[in-house]
Amino acid sequence: MVKLKGFQKLTLTDQALQSWFNALQIGKPNVSAVSLKDASGRVLSEDLIAREDLPRFDKSAMDGYALKTADSVGASQFKPATFQLTENQEITSKQVRQVWTGNPIPKGANAVVMLENTRKYEGKIEVWSQLAPGDNVSKKGEDIKKGDVIAEAGVRLNPYHIGLAAALGYSQLKVVEKPKIAILATGNELAEVGTLLSGDLIYDSNKIMLSAVCRELGAETTDYGIAKDNVDEIADKIQKALKTQDAVITTGGTSVGGLDLVPDAVNKLGKPGVIVHGVALRPAMPTAIAMLEGKPVLILSGNPVAAIIGFEVFGRPMVCRLLGMSKTEPRPMLKATLARRVASALGRKTYVRVRVTLKGGEFYAEPVSAKGSGSISTLTQSNGFVIVPENREGVSEGETVIVHMFGSLEVAD
Amino acid sequence: MVKLKGFQKLTLTDQALQSWFNALQIGKPNVSAVSLKDASGRVLSEDLIAREDLPRFDKSAMDGYALKTADSVGASQFKPATFQLTENQEITSKQVRQVWTGNPIPKGANAVVMLENTRKYEGKIEVWSQLAPGDNVSKKGEDIKKGDVIAEAGVRLNPYHIGLAAALGYSQLKVVEKPKIAILATGNELAEVGTLLSGDLIYDSNKIMLSAVCRELGAETTDYGIAKDNVDEIADKIQKALKTQDAVITTGGTSVGGLDLVPDAVNKLGKPGVIVHGVALRPAMPTAIAMLEGKPVLILSGNPVAAIIGFEVFGRPMVCRLLGMSKTEPRPMLKATLARRVASALGRKTYVRVRVTLKGGEFYAEPVSAKGSGSISTLTQSNGFVIVPENREGVSEGETVIVHMFGSLEVAD
Numbered sequence: 050m051v052k053l054k055g056f057q058k059l060t061l062t063d064q065a066l067q068s069w070f071n072a073l074q075i076g077k078p079n080v081s082a083v084s085l086k087d088a089s090g091r092v093l094s095e096d097l098i099a100r101e102d103l104p105r106f107d108k109s110a111m112d113g114y115a116l117k118t119a120d121s122v123g124a125s126q127f128k129p130a131t132f133q134l135t136e137n138q139e140i141t142s143k144q145v146r147q148v149w150t151g152n153p154i155p156k157g158a159n160a161v162v163m164l165e166n167t168r169k170y171e172g173k174i175e176v177w178s179q180l181a182p183g184d185n186v187s188k189k190g191e192d193i194k195k196g197d198v199i200a201e202a203g204v205r206l207n208p209y210h211i212g213l214a215a216a217l218g219y220s221q222l223k224v225v226e227k228p229k230i231a232i233l234a235t236g237n238e239l240a241e242v243g244t245l246l247s248g249d250l251i252y253d254s255n256k257i258m259l260s261a262v263c264r265e266l267g268a269e270t271t272d273y274g275i276a277k278d279n280v281d282e283i284a285d286k287i288q289k290a291l292k293t294q295d296a297v298i299t300t301g302g303t304s305v306g307g308l309d310l311v312p313d314a315v316n317k318l319g320k321p322g323v324i325v326h327g328v329a330l331r332p333a334m335p336t337a338i339a340m341l342e343g344k345p346v347l348i349l350s351g352n353p354v355a356a357i358i359g360f361e362v363f364g365r366p367m368v369c370r371l372l373g374m375s376k377t378e379p380r381p382m383l384k385a386t387l388a389r390r391v392a393s394a395l396g397r398k399t400y401v402r403v404r405v406t407l408k409g410g411e412f413y414a415e416p417v418s419a420k421g422s423g424s425i426s427t428l429t430q431s432n433g434f435v436i437v438p439e440n441r442e443g444v445s446e447g448e449t450v451i452v453h454m455f456g457s458l459e460v461a462d
Numbered sequence: 463m464v465k466l467k468g469f470q471k472l473t474l475t476d477q478a479l480q481s482w483f484n485a486l487q488i489g490k491p492n493v494s495a496v497s498l499k500d501a502s503g504r505v506l507s508e509d510l511i512a513r514e515d516l517p518r519f520d521k522s523a524m525d526g527y528a529l530k531t532a533d534s535v536g537a538s539q540f541k542p543a544t545f546q547l548t549e550n551q552e553i554t555s556k557q558v559r560q561v562w563t564g565n566p567i568p569k570g571a572n573a574v575v576m577l578e579n580t581r582k583y584e585g586k587i588e589v590w591s592q593l594a595p596g597d598n599v600s601k602k603g604e605d606i607k608k609g610d611v612i613a614e615a616g617v618r619l620n621p622y623h624i625g626l627a628a629a630l631g632y633s634q635l636k637v638v639e640k641p642k643i644a645i646l647a648t649g650n651e652l653a654e655v656g657t658l659l660s661g662d663l664i665y666d667s668n669k670i671m672l673s674a675v676c677r678e679l680g681a682e683t684t685d686y687g688i689a690k691d692n693v694d695e696i697a698d699k700i701q702k703a704l705k706t707q708d709a710v711i712t713t714g715g716t717s718v719g720g721l722d723l724v725p726d727a728v729n730k731l732g733k734p735g736v737i738v739h740g741v742a743l744r745p746a747m748p749t750a751i752a753m754l755e756g757k758p759v760l761i762l763s764g765n766p767v768a769a770i771i772g773f774e775v776f777g778r779p780m781v782c783r784l785l786g787m788s789k790t791e792p793r794p795m796l797k798a799t800l801a802r803r804v805a806s807a808l809g810r811k812t813y814v815r816v817r818v819t820l821k822g823g824e825f826y827a828e829p830v831s832a833k834g835s836g837s838i839s840t841l842t843q844s845n846g847f848v849i850v851p852e853n854r855e856g857v858s859e860g861e862t863v864i865v866h867m868f869g870s871l872e873v874a875d
Contacts, residue, residue, distance in 0.1 A: 085655065089674040103837065105664060110836070112717050149721060150765060150836075151651060153662040192837035200842060207869055208678065209841035212671030212766055216664070216838055220656035238564060242498060243633035249566045251518060251629070258625030261502040265621060304525055308562060352563060353625055379871050381794030382820065407795065410864070423523070423563075424516065424605035425629055428622035429613060451823070456620055458792050 059329040061439060062362050062398050065338060068324050069363070070370065074343035078373040079226040089211050091224035092267060092372045093204045099197040099217055102190035107154040111185040114145035114167060115158035118180045129168070129175035145174050154186055161185035193217075203374045205267070228371035230263050231290035232256045233273040235283055235302035235311060236351055241275060254425060255300040255356045259349070262360055263298070266368045266378075278302065283314035291318075291342050295371055298364060301351030303335045311348045315339045323348070329397045329439060332423070333359035345371075352423045358400045361434070380453040383433075385412035390446045393437040401444075402431035405452050408461040414452050432456030472742040474852060475775050475811050478751060481737055482776070483783065487756035491786040492639040502624050504637035505680060505785045506617045512610040512630055515603035520567040524598040527558035527580060528571035531593045542581070542588035558587050567599055574598035606630075616787045618680070641784035643676050644703035645669045646686040648696055648715035648724060649764055654688060667838060668713040668769045672762070675773055676711070679781045679791075691715065696727035704731075704755050708784055711777060714764030716748045724761045728752045736761070742810045742852060745836070746772040758784075765836045771813045774847065793866040796846075798825035803859045806850040814857075815844035818865050821874040827865050845869030 060068075080094040109115065116132060120143055124130035132145040139156035140146050146155045154161070160180040168175040193199065199217070200210050206222065214222055239253040240246050253275055260270040273290050276283045283302060290297045302310035303326070316322035319341050326337035326348075336359035337348035345367050349356040366377040385405050393399035403414040417431045433452040437444055444450060473481075493507040522528065529545060533556055537543035545558040552569035553559050559568045567574070573593040581588045606612065612630070613623050619635065627635055652666040653659050666688055673683040686703050689696045696715060703710045715724035716739070729735035732754050739750035739761075749772035750761035758780050762769040779790040798818050806812035816827040830844045846865035850857055857863060 085670055086673070089678065103839070105659075106662060149717060151649075151664070187836070192839050199839070205870060207842075208671050208674030209770070209838055209868075211674050212667040212770075213838040213842050215655045215667035215670050216766070218655065218659060218665050236564075242628045242631065246518075246631060249519060251564070252631050254625040254628035257498055257628045258621050260499070261621030261624050265502065304562060353629070357622070357625075376873070379820075379873050381796070381867055382825075382871055383794070383796035384825070407792075412795075412797070423600075425622055425626040426516070426605050426612070429620075429626050454794055455622075457618060458795055460789070460792050 059327050060325045061329050065325040065328050069338045072340050073345050075370050080223050081226050082221045082223050085211050088206050088222045089208050091206055093202055094223045094225045095202045097199040099193045099195055099199055101195050103193040104187050106189050108187050109148040109152050109161045110187045111161055111163045112149050113161045113163045115148050115155050115161050116145045118160045118182050121176055121180045124176050124179050126177040129177050132174045134174055225373045227269040228295045230268045230270050231273050231294040231297045232260050232270050233286050233299045235276045237278045239275045255353055268368050280310050280314045284317050296345045298347045300349045300356045303337050303348050312337050331397045331399045353425045354423050383412055383452055384449050385414035385452050387448050387450050388413050388415040391416045392443045395442045396439055398439050399437040401435040402427050403433050403435050404431050405433050406459040406461050472740050473738045474742050478738040478741050482751045485753050486758050488783050493636050494639050495634045495636050498624050501619050501635045502621055504619055506615055507636045507638045508615045510612045512606045512608055512612055514608050516606040517600050519602050521600050522561040522565050522574045523600045524574055524576045525562050526574045526576045528561050528568050528574050529558045531573045531595050534589055534593045537589050537592050539590040542590050545587045547587055638786045640682040641708045643681045643683050644686050644707040644710045645673050645683050646699050646712045648689045650691045652688045668766055681781050693723050693727045697730050709758045711760045713762045713769045716750050716761050725750050744810045744812045766838045767836050796825055796865055797862050798827035798865050800861050800863050801826050801828040804829045805856045808855045809852055811852050812850040814848040815840050816846050816848050817844050818846050819872040819874055
């Protein structure tokens with residue numbers, strides 16, 4: 050294991066995450082009822098149960114005519130059976146009633162003949178096929194039985210869940226309240242976007258980026274501004290955030306053997322404070338995970354890419370836990386052929402940024418390299434991450450890799 | 463080609479889409495400026511140009527000491543070069559200044575030695591390695607040059623674009639205004655969700671589902687209610703919608719050889735009206751595409767699954783065009799092994815619903831079957847579509863298929 054000043058040792062990311070979640074006291078999330086219209090993308094807080102059967106009644110699965118099957122025995126195109134058309138709610142022998150897909154089956158009928166297998170002739174209906182009971186009929190409760198679990202607690206609702214809930218008559222759903230996350234940046238060199246920038250300052254880009262990834266997952270974020278490189282100021286802001294927020298994410302003020310202002314500030318505020326500082330992760334080695342008042346505090350690097358990778362490894366699982374999910378929601382994944390060798394350090398998990406293209410039916414992942422590997426532009430030029438595990442030293446050109454996608458796939462014509 | 467009453471022939475989906483887009487007069491979308499905070503997920507309306515270099519100045523890529531490389535010639539762990547520590551803005555010969563990652567390089571320095579390759583000893587700094595000019599320095603403009611295109615018009619902004627825009631000092635971005643889409647259901651059998659349901663009525667589930675998929679893509683939807691099975695009532699509602707909306711989507715009132723109330727209503731309203739009615743698509747054959755007043759009108763089946771598949775094939779491309787994209791944004795995709803044979807009809811594009819699981823490093827797609835293939839529950843139980851092309855008659859078990867994912871991947875432990 051690489052020896053570095055300031056870190057006794059680097060902790061494996063899986064171990065770090067485990068220690069963190071063992072320590073954290075994340076309770077059952079709060080619940081709110083939202084209208085169906087606002088429920089898509091939210092996380093279900095309790096199992097959604099069918100309150101009735103679907104279909105609600107026997108209905109036609111086709112456009113055609115409802116009839117008694119006994120009347121169709123032996124019917125064929127060469128020997129049609131002839132029926133009387135009725136509009137009655139109930140049919141009797143040798144009668145048919147026209148039904149469109151979804152219409153209830155009229156009383157007395159036990160099957161539906163498809164329109165294609167019939168002909169209107171001299172005011173009567175000719176049927177060209179023999180039907181069996183239940184043909185082209187969707188039975189009551191065939192899709193869903195009253196009491197069935199439609200979707201489990203912890204599921205992120207998509208438009209189809211919403212549609213199914215509507216079909217079952219739900220107008221509201223109980224979802225997990227959005228966890229509240231404080232975002233704080235530290236650094237004397239930082240200026241807020243929108244302020245006039247002078248001299249050696251740079252614009253803070255991390256708060257807004259971290260806020261966007263949190264909100265994408267379904268959290269609510271509050272901007273706690275920029276703290277100067279001063280332990281007391283940092284501690285004050287974190288303490289204030291803990292009063293109302295469910296978690297705190299900081300960026301900056303943690304390093305490899307250098308200034309560790311944020312870990313120091315967190316340790317000053319209480320126990321256990323920092324749980325792990327320094328992880329076997331590239332980039333994002335200086336990431337620290339902490340707990341104060343039972344709440345998670347995630348201490349990310351000031352380097353934008355390291356902050357994003359640190360969030361990916363620790364922040365996503367944290368937000369998913371706060372949302373009441375039992376597992377971390379995976380990003381979309383795919384397998385691709387690596388277009389060029391990538392290097393990685395043995396003993397560290399390495400996040401490689403790649404651009405995936407679908408070409409001729411095959412997925413190719415081109416590593417995005419840049420002189421400044423800490424530049425956000427390596428993320429905007431990519432659409433996915435390849436995660437090289439700790440026991441690998443690089444991945445060869447032509448190897449198949451799993452890519453975790455965060456951007457739109459490029460489809461070549 | 464299958465001959466059906468009511469349809470002279472079924473049009474291939476690609477041809478239908480082509481005819482539609484050739485006819486449509488979709489202009490340049492309207493533009494609005496939104497704050498960075500609200501820009502994630504929106505579509506960029508013009509190329510985003512770097513307004514300055516990134517980095518803004520030569521900066522340190524490491525935690526360490528800035529120095530003149532000439533002073534490090536021949537240095538090694540066994541023969542350290544010794545330096546004086548200074549806090550000055552400019553260094554002179556045999557001086558170093560401490561720098562953290564991201565700090566500007568002090569005047570006079572041309573490289574940075576990593577902290578790991580140094581030692582503080584008796585108030586001086588020992589340097590253990592020989593440096594070359596530029597070592598551990600990120601040069602001004604190395605990541606991005608002023609004038610570079612950061613993201614192209616038509617790109618959907620993700621958190622990383624937002625971060626990069628922030629780093630460049632943007633506090634607002636110009637995005638495409640949300641297209642306005644009217645959603646209308648037709649059918650005497652339908653009741654609005656939230657109303658008391660009686661007799662043979664069913665709850666309308668399609669409007670809210672279609673609205674959710676449109677909003678997921680970045681459109682704004684307006685609910686135009688439920689029209690009775692009456693051409694005039696349907697025509698009135700569509701005409702009203704066209705006054706303020708950019709597109710109209712209807713569900714119900716189009717069938718295979720049966721009632722075609724919506725196509726009839728649309729044709730009553732003007733030219734060209736219906737462009738294609740009846741597509742070689744399973745499910746969703748009765749889908750019709752139309753144009754009124756230069757605006758797209760998408761006529762979907764009343765069957766929920768057929769409505770969703772019709773939207774997938776025609777609605778997604780339509781919304782992407784309205785958003786100013788030159789191509790349809792693909793869903794996340796992956797290749798999976800089909801776990802069970804699926805049937806499909808030669809001559810029709812078939813959308814098969816599957817549930818994809820990642821197990822032992824391999825993706826498996828299990829077709830989701832149900833007695834009622836029109837049931838929304840087949841969508842909530844799936845997480846992706848396999849599209850079987852027109853020239854295939856089924857796909858065998860064990861074949862590799864491309865899955866278009868709409869739900870979260872299931873990761874087996």
